[in-house]
Amino acid sequence: MLVYYGVCTAVFGLIFGSFLNCVAMRIVRGEDFVHGRSHCMSCGHELSASDLIPVLSFLKNKGKCRYCGQRVSARYPVTELSFLILSVLLYLGIMIAGPEESIRELQFFKYWILTGCLFVLTLTDLESFEIPNGVLAAGLINWIFFTVLETVLRVHNLWWVLHHIIAGTAVGAAMLIMSIAITRVVGKDSMGGGDIKLYALLGLYLGYAGAYELVFLSCILGLIFAFARKKIIAGASKEFPFGPAIALSGYILIFFERYITEWYLRFL
Numbered sequence: 083m084l085v086y087y088g089v090c091t092a093v094f095g096l097i098f099g100s101f102l103n104c105v106a107m108r109i110v111r112g113e114d115f116v117h118g119r120s121h122c123m124s125c126g127h128e129l130s131a132s133d134l135i136p137v138l139s140f141l142k143n144k145g146k147c148r149y150c151g152q153r154v155s156a157r158y159p160v161t162e163l164s165f166l167i168l169s170v171l172l173y174l175g176i177m178i179a180g181p182e183e184s185i186r187e188l189q190f191f192k193y194w195i196l197t198g199c200l201f202v203l204t205l206t207d208l209e210s211f212e213i214p215n216g217v218l219a220a221g222l223i224n225w226i227f228f229t230v231l232e233t234v235l236r237v238h239n240l241w242w243v244l245h246h247i248i249a250g251t252a253v254g255a256a257m258l259i260m261s262i263a264i265t266r267v268v269g270k271d272s273m274g275g276g277d278i279k280l281y282a283l284l285g286l287y288l289g290y291a292g293a294y295e296l297v298f299l300s301c302i303l304g305l306i307f308a309f310a311r312k313k314i315i316a317g318a319s320k321e322f323p324f325g326p327a328i329a330l331s332g333y334i335l336i337f338f339e340r341y342i343t344e345w346y347l348r349f350l
């Protein structure tokens with residue numbers, strides 16, 4: 083059963099990943115992503131259904147556009163496969179070790195949509211240093227929807243809800259104050275408004291302990307990413323996208339928050 087649903091998750095992960103990549107690209111380019119048809123980025127030719135099969139059509143056409151012969155960016159298969167991997171890991175992580183056994187399927191969908199939001203804002207932040215409000219709003223609506231559902235199903239009580247709202251607000255406020263303080267001292271912007279809102283959003287999902295761990299982990303990952311970027315891209319711009327580090331930390335903590343919390347509570 084686990085294998086069967088795992089394979090389903092992989093297939094849907096690929097399709098969902100392809101869609102999310104398009105959403106990210108259209109947001110950055112200011113295109114309508116609800117109605118606009120998919121088209122080749124070079125010649126503008128509309129793509130048929132068979133051109134839209136993730137990864138496979140890329141392989142079949144040897145990475146070139148069927149109409150104009152221009153190379154298709156490797157971004158498509160890379161993002162599609164990345165989201166496939168993220169989806170399958172999320173599925174296995176929640177089904178094997180997820181909290182609240184009775185509602186693991188529900189948890190999976192809740193975090194899958196969150197992962198989708200994190201994925202889109204990672205792509206837009208990497209490309210244009212922008213974390214779109216619409217994507218953060220989607221993450222917020224998702225949290226509200228599942229929180230109401232889980233409260234109705236008596237998975238959580240109202241204290242849980244209150245605790246998570248306070249955690250989100252607190253981590254958002256803390257990062258805002260820190261960013262203002264750093265800006266005052268250093269004299270230039272340290273963190274974008276999008277980053278701060280992203281912290282607040284993930285604080286809602288992760289709760290109090292998770293929010294601490296999020297700040298910690300994202301700073302470590304941010305330093306590693308910044309260092310790697312400097313090494314790999316010669317003359318990389320001074321502006322650094324911090325969103326991917328926060329997003330990846332949030333994704334990791336979906337699984338590991340309770341283990342990390344248990345681990346360090348032993349030292350208190």
Ligand SMILES: [Zn+2]
Nearest residue numbers: 122125147150
């Ligand atoms: Zn073309």
